[in-house]
Amino acid sequence: MSFISSQKKNIAKMSIVLLSLLFCVSAIFFFVMLYKSANRSESELLGSVSKRIAQQISESLQEMLNVGEGLRELIIAGSGRNYASLGPLADEALARLPYIDSITIAPGAIVRYFFPESRASASIGHDLLDNPDRMRALVEAVRKKSAVLQGPELSAEGKNLAFLRIPVIEGSELWGFVSIAFDADKLLSDLDLVSQFPGLSIAVASSDMEKGDKELFWGEESALSGYSAGLKIGSEDFSWTIYVASLYPYRQVALWGAGLLILVLLSCGLAILAGSLEKEGKAPIGSKEALITIKPFVPKTEPLQESSIEVIKKAEILQEPLAENLVSASLGRPIKETVEGPAQEKIILRDQEIEKEAENKESAAPKEKIASARSVLVVDDSEVNRDLLLRMLTLKGYEARAVSSAEAALESLRVKSFDIMLIDCVMPEMDGYALAQKIRAEDISQQKGLQSALPRPVLIAMSPRHDQEEAEKCAKAGFDSLLVKPFTMTALDQQIRLIFDDKRIG
Incomplete structure (x- = not known):
């Protein structure tokens, strides 16, 4: 199929070139005929x-x-x-x-x-x-x-x-x-x-x-x-x-016609050149092995590193300014960015390191604690994202539900408590920051007297931004952790486990 597709692309490219050449030849022919016709008319x-x-x-x-x-x-x-x-x-x-x-x-x-x-x-x-x-x-x-x-x-x-x-x-x-x-x-x-x-x-x-x-x-x-x-x-x-x-000889008109002909030829040449440069400028897409990228989470307006993961804990946010660090899952090495000020290097988490640490903890902890099902509420205005997260969480053994707005999330909390809430920061009307503040302020779960594995739900922010300002904004809103889009399901799962281990809840 790739060979056939390549052939079709080559044929399309050749067709554009041939069509441009045809336009050039036609322009030259029409100019010559116009010149001869004007000469003959003037002579007569x-x-x-x-x-x-x-x-x-x-x-x-x-x-x-x-x-x-x-x-x-x-x-x-x-x-x-x-x-x-x-x-x-x-x-x-x-x-x-x-x-x-x-x-x-x-x-x-x-x-x-x-x-x-x-x-x-x-x-x-x-x-x-x-x-x-x-x-x-x-x-x-x-x-x-x-x-x-x-x-x-x-x-x-x-x-x-x-x-x-x-x-x-x-x-x-x-x-x-x-x-x-x-x-x-x-x-x-x-x-x-x-x-x-x-x-x-x-x-x-x-x-x-x-x-x-x-x-x-x-x-x-x-x-x-x-x-x-x-x-x-x-x-x-x-x-x-x-x-x-x-007083207005055809030779003067012919000069204007020659100028127009040159412009037509240059336009066709530039069109061909632009097409070839566009083809050459397209970077090859490398294969991605054993990696699930949640592309719907990536905003079109902000370019991010391919399949990078950044996990920021609330404790780290409150203690010191952040130094931005990204991990490229496809390259297998960290890419470090620094910020101005007396900031110290923050902890860089790779998928492999998180998984290794989680495996070590799993080997030391009883299986029942890891496998115990925890309830998760996904709050995201994107239907594609909600569907994808629900399937991924279900495969990992979580009890997952999803709503499309902050108002619907508050309504769900009034009838049921959740251990974890995955909240999209960017939503219409009430955004994720306002929702987190409202949950922390009202403490809806405790007011209703509903039972939960935690005194209050763990709030994990999902944001496309990965700078210090975003981390501070999430911490101020009341989030426990920040996941930078896009991220893998393995990273999400291990982050949830680490949060629960830090809170010593099994």
């Missing part, structure tokens, strides 16, 4: 937003490109090479699209027409090729034979101006360029991107056509680490790139 969201913003900017650029294409067609037709024919279309575009700063028309690369006309005097005759950036943009437009987006760059007025360079080609020959300058900051602000997409960081950067570098000109720099979308009009790619990032 930011990618979609960046494309949507690119589409909105493309629509605004497309409107300006349509204006440029209209002017280019007038020039190619030959009828639009003067202010009268070009002015209405240019003025209408300036009024309708407030972010357009100016429109220039340059045959070759020399500016001939400038809108609005109020600012034309400063730009007429200006050579577009005198600036390296403009020259690169114009060359690229001719090479591609399509519009090119240049800039933006800071103007003399402090505006962040970008340019649409549209080549005008007649047949296979280059006539010149239509250039539309617009305020990039105003165009992007009018789109109100921040309000449209709260919680997101947005940026727009231009790319260098030769170096391939990107230069941020609008938005937050933190967005450059996010998802991007290129600017495209029709099939043509432009040099602007839109970047979108989350």
Whole structure:
């Protein structure tokens, strides 16, 4: 049976370990899935937003490109090479699209027409090729034979101006360029991107056509680490790139999740460790041979030495302070404790010594005296203790009765006298100390005229405490002797015999 029980314990322990490991693996799996899911959701969201913003900017650029294409067609037709024919279309575009700063028309690369006309005097005759950036943009437009987006760059007025360079080609020959300058900051602000997409960081950067570098000109720099979308009009790619990032990226959430995962793993590890330490910390229970321990007498709140016995006589209590000494029946040697003060060592009684002394006295005394039945009244509020003591006393040849309270004990004394009373000190309502005082004060047995083997009953206290204060308290209450719980029946029997021998009653 012990082997089967051990197997069951091992299986239970292994189950706890496996269950903890399963929790750890599950926590890791859920964390990985949560991380991937958050990453995928954020990627899809930011990618979609960046494309949507690119589409909105493309629509605004497309409107300006349509204006440029209209002017280019007038020039190619030959009828639009003067202010009268070009002015209405240019003025209408300036009024309708407030972010357009100016429109220039340059045959070759020399500016001939400038809108609005109020600012034309400063730009007429200006050579577009005198600036390296403009020259690169114009060359690229001719090479591609399509519009090119240049800039933006800071103007003399402090505006962040970008340019649409549209080549005008007649047949296979280059006539010149239509250039539309617009305020990039105003165009992007009018789109109100921040309000449209709260919680997101947005940026727009231009790319260098030769170096391939990107230069941020609008938005937050933190967005450059996010998802991007290129600017495209029709099939043509432009040099602007839109970047979108989350203000609360999934990586930050992942850090909190990682912290939670670590706590879960640590908790499982500590649970396993605590279980193993609990198993190791349990002390083995040794076998007890030829010893009856009355465990119900031991209070749960006060730890005592295993099966120790201490017998204190009233005479010793009255003569001198006690030095506490316990006898461990399982180890077979006394364990001595001392108290402060001028106390002398008290007599230490072992089970073996008591039995040996009793045997010597029995051999010297007539058998009839030892075997004579004496009446015992057990007073204890514990039913288990009463039942156990009654059986033990009966086996030793005593006439034993038991009651559950001090009041019941007094009632029993009024109808019958007893030679010995075993009284539990700790009882509800009237405790053992009060009962002993009442018996001594009233001397109930003598008042009723009942016969007894003693002038008055022998009072033996049963207490879980074994200190000097307890011994003095029992003596003051009127007890003849003190038995410290737990004790063996042999010790109880021999103590009763010693008390009767001291009183010289046979």
